[in-house]
Amino acid sequence: MNDYRKAIAGLVARESGIPAETAEGMIAVPPDKELGDFSFPCFALSKEMKKNPAEIASGLQQRIKPSGIVEKIVANGPYLNFFLNKAMLAEAVISEISASKEKYGSLNLKNRKALIEHTSINPNASPHVGRARNAIIGDSLSRILRFHGYRTEVHYFVNDIGKQIAMLVFGCGSKRLEFKDLLDEYVKINAELEKNPELEKKVFELLKKLEDGDKQVIARFRRVVELCIIGQAKLFEELGIRYDFFDYESKYLWDKKTEDVLRQLQGTGRVFVDADGRNVLNLEGFGLAMEIPVFVLTRADKTSLYGLRDLAYNLDKISRAKDRNIVVLGEDHKLYFRQIESTLSLMGLKAPEAVHYSFILLASGKMSTRSGNLVLLEEFMQQALEKAVRELASRGKSMKNSRPLAKAIGYGALKYHIIKVSPEKNVVFDWEQALSFDGESAPYIQYAHARICSILKKASLPKSKKTNFSLLGAKEETGLASALANFPEIAERACSQLRPHLIANYAYLLADSFNRFYHACPVLSEEKELMNARLQLILCVKYVLEICLSLLGIESPESM
RNA sequence: GGACCUGUAGCCUAGCCUGGAUAAGGCGACAGCCUUCUAAGCUGUAAAUCCGGGGUUCGAAUCCCCGCAGGUCCA
Numbered sequence: 001m002n003d004y005r006k007a008i009a010g011l012v013a014r015e016s017g018i019p020a021e022t023a024e025g026m027i028a029v030p031p032d033k034e035l036g037d038f039s040f041p042c043f044a045l046s047k048e049m050k051k052n053p054a055e056i057a058s059g060l061q062q063r064i065k066p067s068g069i070v071e072k073i074v075a076n077g078p079y080l081n082f083f084l085n086k087a088m089l090a091e092a093v094i095s096e097i098s099a100s101k102e103k104y105g106s107l108n109l110k111n112r113k114a115l116i117e118h119t120s121i122n123p124n125a126s127p128h129v130g131r132a133r134n135a136i137i138g139d140s141l142s143r144i145l146r147f148h149g150y151r152t153e154v155h156y157f158v159n160d161i162g163k164q165i166a167m168l169v170f171g172c173g174s175k176r177l178e179f180k181d182l183l184d185e186y187v188k189i190n191a192e193l194e195k196n197p198e199l200e201k202k203v204f205e206l207l208k209k210l211e212d213g214d215k216q217v218i219a220r221f222r223r224v225v226e227l228c229i230i231g232q233a234k235l236f237e238e239l240g241i242r243y244d245f246f247d248y249e250s251k252y253l254w255d256k257k258t259e260d261v262l263r264q265l266q267g268t269g270r271v272f273v274d275a276d277g278r279n280v281l282n283l284e285g286f287g288l289a290m291e292i293p294v295f296v297l298t299r300a301d302k303t304s305l306y307g308l309r310d311l312a313y314n315l316d317k318i319s320r321a322k323d324r325n326i327v328v329l330g331e332d333h334k335l336y337f338r339q340i341e342s343t344l345s346l347m348g349l350k351a352p353e354a355v356h357y358s359f360i361l362l363a364s365g366k367m368s369t370r371s372g373n374l375v376l377l378e379e380f381m382q383q384a385l386e387k388a389v390r391e392l393a394s395r396g397k398s399m400k401n402s403r404p405l406a407k408a409i410g411y412g413a414l415k416y417h418i419i420k421v422s423p424e425k426n427v428v429f430d431w432e433q434a435l436s437f438d439g440e441s442a443p444y445i446q447y448a449h450a451r452i453c454s455i456l457k458k459a460s461l462p463k464s465k466k467t468n469f470s471l472l473g474a475k476e477e478t479g480l481a482s483a484l485a486n487f488p489e490i491a492e493r494a495c496s497q498l499r500p501h502l503i504a505n506y507a508y509l510l511a512d513s514f515n516r517f518y519h520a521c522p523v524l525s526e527e528k529e530l531m532n533a534r535l536q537l538i539l540c541v542k543y544v545l546e547i548c549l550s551l552l553g554i555e556s557p558e559s560m
Numbered sequence: 561g562g563a564c565c566u567g568u569a570g571c572c573u574a575g576c577c578u579g580g581a582u583a584a585g586g587c588g589a590c591a592g593c594c595u596u597c598u599a600a601g602c603u604g605u606a607a608a609u610c611c612g613g614g615g616u617u618c619g620a621a622u623c624c625c626c627g628c629a630g631g632u633c634c635a
Contacts, residue, residue, distance in 0.1 A: 039580090044618095289634060290562090291561095330632085358632075421573070425565085430571090438601095447600050455597050518602085
């Protein structure tokens with residue numbers, strides 16, 4: 001579509017005298033397809049030429065001759081509207097997709113490497129849906145990066161040595177526990193500490209022993225953390241979300257690297273020892289919204305704090321991420337991340353690109369693992385799966401072999417519900433909406449895909465026969481073709497701006513466009529030439545729907 | 561007290577970066593469409609002070625300023 005925009009800008013530029021680049025920026029898309037495929041508003045020229053914009057439009061219309069893919073030019077009031085040749089457009093987009101198939105829309109980058117860190121939940125319990133927003137966005141981003149050609153590695157930073165985890169270790173004692181028990185233990189120990197603040201001392205004692213390298217305590221921490229990480233990873237694996245590396249914060253605890261970082265920062269002359277004896281970095285001049293813009297690096301005993309360890313971790317990530325270095329963080333980490341970013345810049349390093357998302361709330365208030373006021377991801381998965389099983393049963397699908405299909409549909413709906421919303425928006429979790437399989441949902445998109453598969457299964461695509469694309473003139477057909485043509489632009493933006501919801505929204509529009517086509521334009525019952533052209537068209541739709549769903553981490557079942 | 565994000569029909573959302581034609585979808589409601597490729601679908605109707613107020617502009621949901629409300633963080 002961008003090429004056509006450029007071509008039209010060229011035509012306008014030649015006749016109006018404005019530079020082609022300026023003209024390109026002015027080319028717009030009319031609100032209604034009936035008005036044209038592109039338009040050039042003449043208001044700006046009107047000011048310059050001191051002439052009525054409608055006159056300018058009609059003047060330009062007379063001078064610009066349609067050529068190539070531009071079929072018709074119409075002045076409509078102050079707008080100059082351009083109509084593309086639908087048959088040529090369909091032919092161009094169909095042959096491009098037929099050639100590139102599952103790579104259609106890919107930037108096909110070569111020798112690029114990307115790193116993305118996401119999820120990175122405190123390993124203290126089963127994750128709630130708010131945490132899952134991180135994983136789902138991050139997973140989709142990693143898929144988008146790979147699609148465009150980045151060799152991409154996915155990292156999970158395990159905060160295995162904080163106070164939260166120490167509390168859990170303390171609470172667990174020597175009990176033999178399973179993953180599912182951890183949440184209860186976590187809630188229990190939080191309540192106990194609230195009642196009896198004296199216990200906190202013991203928690204810190206435990207943490208101190210860990211940091212001092214007490215082998216027995218280390219083993220206790222490791223046992224709880226592993227239980228948790230394995231449980232979480234299994235849950236995410238069930239959703240098709242995988243990690244290449246689990247990076248443990250404890251690795252940076254005794255690491256010389258934190259000392260190197262500290263030394264390097266001291267070289268900037270910005271490190272000072274504060275009233276409490278801690279090493280603190282002065283971050284004045286970075287526009288941080290803090291009364292005293294600093295970053296605390298160590299405790300009074302000069303042992304590292306989380307921030308310093310995170311900096312060392314960032315150095316590791318930077319050394320591995322050649323071209324894109326991405327981290328997905330909750331909005332609560334915005335300021336903290338700006339501190340990291342500023343500090344890295346003092347070291348002459350480029351911080352990761354951060355994708356921040358807002359929290360998922362409950363109608364009853366904020367979600368909190370500590371208070372137990374939450375919807376667990378597990379629970380959401382379970383409900384989605386059960387609903388999918390029910391829906392399949394109501395359609396007479398056998399219960400025995402339908403489990404993978406139910407997962408594809410249920411988990412698809414779950415992921416889509418989370419990812420379709422812009423990440424900066426708060427979401428109030430609502431079961432009815434979250435479990436909807438109608439309208440703007442994954443099952444709707446999957447259903448369109450399954451319908452295409454069903455038609456293709458019943459048809460035989462003729463081999464290497466010339467297709468008469470001019471037959472694809474119905475508005476449902478041209479609508480589909482231009483929807484297909486829009487995809488590469490969307491795929492590019494989703495990657496450059498790190499916004500997967502663009503893919504989700506687009507996939508719905510494409511499926512919607514197909515469903516309208518499906519009802520208006522029969523395929524198999526048509527005579528050969530038209531059937532062939534329509535088969536080519538829907539095969540392309542199938543490819544693009546599959547691409548979109550795979551970029552969202554959602555499966556594309558062939559029937560449902 | 562300060563900073564950032566969000567505010568669009570009863571409910572949920574897209575559009576905002578990059579200003580342009582009657583503000584686009586979904587859920588819910590109402591009225592239709594299955595002897596025809598899967599009705600998880602399609603068609604139509606009703607429903608909006610685009611949070612409020614200023615400003616910039618030929619033109620503002622979109623840009624700027626001042627408020628209000630929710631979320632987040634800092635102190």
